[in-house]
Amino acid sequence: MGNLVATYRPLFDLICIYAVFAFSQYVALRAGLFSLATAGFASIGGYAGAYLLKETALGPVLSGVGAILCGVAAGLFLSLPLARLRGAFQAIATIGFVQIMVSLSLFAAPITGGALGLNAIPKVASSGLLVAIVAVLMLLLAVINRGGIGRAFDAIRQDYTVAASLGISTNKYSRYAFALSGAIGALGGCLLAFDTYSIQPDLFGFPLLVFAIAAVILGGRSSVAGPLVGTVFLMVLPELARPLADERLLLQGALLIVVIIYWPRGIVDGLVRRWHDRDAAQDPQARRDRHGLPAA
């Protein structure tokens, strides 16, 4: 990602695209999945979109749809073995998936261009389109959160056994979350390809995996605005501290540790809570509630 910053692409576009990656990660966490597969989905979407756009007559829209469908397929495929795993096992298996995708994109040179990647991809994305996509995505996620799927996600995330005892098929919703995370991750990868002329395997490796999880943890896991705020934070900060721009990964890692320790809810959810706190400042019991204390 360091070389990304070094080039002259508008930061704004990149923020939109990386926010999409953060949303892919957000969906997984929201559903109680410990999936770190976003970077792998992004790789699939990036290469599929770029390949379809360059080598077929499908045009940008259908190529994008094709990329998203590839992401859905990858998510569903991953979910077959992984929906049954929990916690750390899921995380480790999805890291393996990201590694495999990096290797595949290096070795499948006829399609992916190997280490050099795919170049001269027509630029079919505009800043306006990117903003529109992020807005629609946020709306979609807000809708999902408030309906039955969001309720099932919340239950599964907080107590797997209780969810099942209420008739919620944890497998079904885990599969759905993997597919949705895959679709959004692939969309992000495809947008990156459609906006930045070229993609290489190292765009979709460990740094992206760390970025996606860092953006969500930093911004907030609950509110839909969280991943966006986290992304803006992570992308803008190195620009402000120009000399540190090349230490982006280091900065992200350090921020992640600090936030996890001191502000575990992330920026947006932390602020929402603080606002509630102030709101309830007059009512001692409500304040006790906010801090998880039993009734006085």
Place this chain on the structure above:
Amino acid sequence: MDSLRLDRLGKHFGGIEAVAELSLAFAPGRISGLIGPNGAGKTTVVNMITGLIQPSAGRITLAERRVDGALPHEIARMGIARTFQNVRLLKEATVLDNIVVGFHRHEHTSLLACSLGLPPVWRERRDFRAQAHNLLTRFGLVEFAARPAGTISFGHQRLVEVMRALAMSPDFLLLDEPAAGMNDVESRNLGAIIRDLAADGVGIVLIEHNMRFVMEICEAIHVLDSGRLIASGTAETVRRDPAVIRAYLGG
């Protein structure tokens, strides 16, 4: 409505025989008590009925349908609801939202409709919230609707768990020590609620240590000791049974 039947049910954990040769029938609309000293196997029975653990022997049926072997969420959808001995609410969610998740069984919108936010999704949401509100009113806890579930008293948390189970409109409700941590007034109210439910046709299985409570509201009482059924009958007969007195009441 048919009974929930346990047929020579058994479960061992390694060398421990937690439940053995247990045959029982729970009838709809009846309040059945399941009592016995700590470690007698009561919770294990509930866990087997709800599919959280697999029986080592025997079978469980509901209206001729095989229950054992089905997955927990499938069993819930057959109409068997439960509460947990250690209260398990979704702590991050509000009291109201905890009850709303219980309505999952009544959800009819498809994943697609739900993803797109089509009108039925919002109708359902409004409907579930209204019904959850009604339950809270009926249980006298409506003032706590917006509180985070982890912050109300343990007695109230148990009631919220009962409401969440009721949101499923179950045919059978398994209550694992629901009155623990409640004061006399609260447990009396709970008793009244349980009677109402049974009158509506819900089969109740009540695990409880508070003997007075059990003797008062149960029509049939089954006594377990070391995983085996040692007595079954009305409160009167069970109370006089020498084996029960030896194992449990006598201390």
